[in-house]
Amino acid sequence: MSNHLTEIACSRCGHTWYEDLARLDKADQDIYKNIYKGKVHNGREKTYRVPCPECGTNNVVTVRFEEQKDG
């Protein structure tokens, strides 16, 4: 199982499933507007738009990434 798989529960129907956050992080949308290139940052907290595979509700999921300490 990938380390990026995260359990998500739908806010409407309660259905739970695993989502690969690395897949959602891929820049798959090109737009042409005049903002400085490469300034959109990747913080420790990310917000994803994840549709529920069961009921289709679009869930907005905020995920916090924390460094695991060894030992």
Next chain:
Amino acid sequence: MAEAQVVDIHEETPRERALHEWFEKQALASPDTLEAAARTILGLVTGLLGVLFGVLAVKEDPLPSYFRLPVVRWLGVGTVAALLVALVGTLGVVLPRRIQIASARLDQQAEAFQKLMSRKSRWLSVAVIAFGLGLLALGAVLIIALLTAV
């Protein structure tokens, strides 16, 4: 290795949906955006070449008497400079750059939208101030030219 912890899940709000849909539309409209930018440059180059040939043609004729006044010359230089700065400012508002965003990342989209608004408003402020100064200088040149015309 970073550990992912879900801290909030909620149903998409209308505002979040609108932001997502706006980015979807921008992605589909990218060819039109690029063509519009090319047309803007094309129009500007054509117009400025017209101005250049106009200036070269004027140079051969004897200049009107008010052109000998230093104040008119300097105000003319100021007008040209201010209007060129205004032109650069408007180009800063309309000329696009390529931005790559993850379509599932609402935080990236929100941040990109904020930066977009901030940059456009900054460039537009520069353009408006320069245009205002250019307009004032142009008005002064025209008034002096009218008053000194024989």
